[in-house]
Amino acid sequence: MDRAQHLVVIDELVSREFPEHPERSGDRESGPGYHLVELATSEEFWEDDGTRRLAAEEQYEAERDGLTVLLDARWGPPQVxxxxxxxxxxxxxxxxxxxxxxxxxxxxxxxxxxARDRWIGLGVSQWDRELPFRLLAVVTTVDPP
Structure with missing residues (x-):
């Protein structure tokens, strides 16, 4: 995973205008007040005894944590x-x-x-145990509920 490239994508999302209507293109989803992007996606885990899945989960959490350190230098410590x-x-x-x-x-x-009028978030996503992990970045003006 390329952290420098992930930072470029996050910077682009922070400065980008939001669309009036929901739209999706490849690994990006946007709507009124938000942008969401998959920075990285792992393999699937259909034929796994759990070891590959655990290693991928650790890798994706480590990548999120590494990006967190870099963003911490910009915006201070995040809230989890x-x-x-x-x-x-x-x-x-x-x-x-x-x-x-x-x-x-x-x-x-x-x-x-x-940061300013926007929330910036990083997370590790997985829809189900057999499906891939995804490193996500979100930028939104919508306050957390």
Whole structure:
């Protein structure tokens, strides 16, 4: 994984305008008030005894933590924001704004900074045990719920 390239992508998202309507292109999703990008995606784990999956999880968390150190130099220490309660509230019928509602389905927590009028977050996502890990970056003006 190329941290320098990840920083370029994050900088681009921070400065980019938000679209009026949701749109998706490749590894990027945007909507009113947010951008979400997959910085890296692992292999799938269908034929795994758990060892490859564990190694990938550790690798993706280490990459997130390495990027966190670099962003910490810009914006100070992040808060670690758990999305479990957001998921529970959404499952109970509360309407959760995007990008938070979607993220809570597959990302347990985010390292989160506030810079100017935007929130910047990094997280490790996985939809199910057999599916790939994804290193995500999110930039949004929507306050965390």
């Amino acid at each position: 924001f758990s999305l479990w309660s957001v998921l529970d509230r959404g499952m109970a019928g509360e309407e959760i704004p995007e990008p938070w509602g979607g993220l809570s389905n597959h990302t347990p927590d985010l390292h989160l900074w506030r």
